[in-house]
Amino acid sequence: MESNKPTVPTLYDWAGGMPAFVTLFDQFYDKVLADDILEPVFKHMSAEHRLHVAHFVAEVLGGPKIYSESEGSHFKMIQKHLSKHLSEAHRKRWMELLLQTADELQLPDDPEFRSAFLAYLEWGTRIAVINSDMAETNEPADAPMPKWGWGVPGGPYIP
Template identity: 25%
Template structure:
């Protein structure tokens, strides 16, 4: 069986998705606030590499950019932001449509579930301070059945 990464178009498909998502969040009056201090020129490439690793692709993110701890620290210490999270997820869902990944219902659902899960759990777990994020976190892996190593929603 192909991985989610492969069915999503591998590195090129996820890079298209990252570009589409980034364009949508920058146009959103709430979510764009997360980028008020600027954005790295290679943001979409780094995001695509992160998603690729999480979805069954190569470990390019971990090998080239950092670990889960570094990613979570970037997203931490900003207080609760449920509205921003909801809007970021909505932008992701629209980006899936923009790049044609919503045509496959199963792929669309698993990508939505992954993004919603990571947005509302790992990326928003440490509201108080980035200093609270533990060292040595690994990028969580996501498969057709959900989070790898834990039971999927269908199995509980």
């Protein structure tokens, strides 16, 4: 029996696919490097950083596994934040500039997409701040990449 129910796109597809994420993070990191709060944290980032973050976020939101298959893993992403001592001011400014860039690039602004997109960014940046105050992680090296969709993530976070 064939279903006439329309297929729900991934957040990745709804946002515009990889070109949207590459452009988003490229323009976003231009803002970061011009920002008094964030520039000191990111001034020594590698030339590939922008693209790695674009690939990571795209994969989490349902895109191709470019990050996990050729650039890193969730464990490696966690390690990049260890001992960085990020503050809530850093997190909030990172969020503010990224959402500002999303608006400027006219990423979808429907309530469903923005709710899911913002929920992932809130979750991910808060995890980054928690990890940034640790010298090592107890996360297993084979921890799966997060998968974020249109719904809610589940129960409470327990470090």
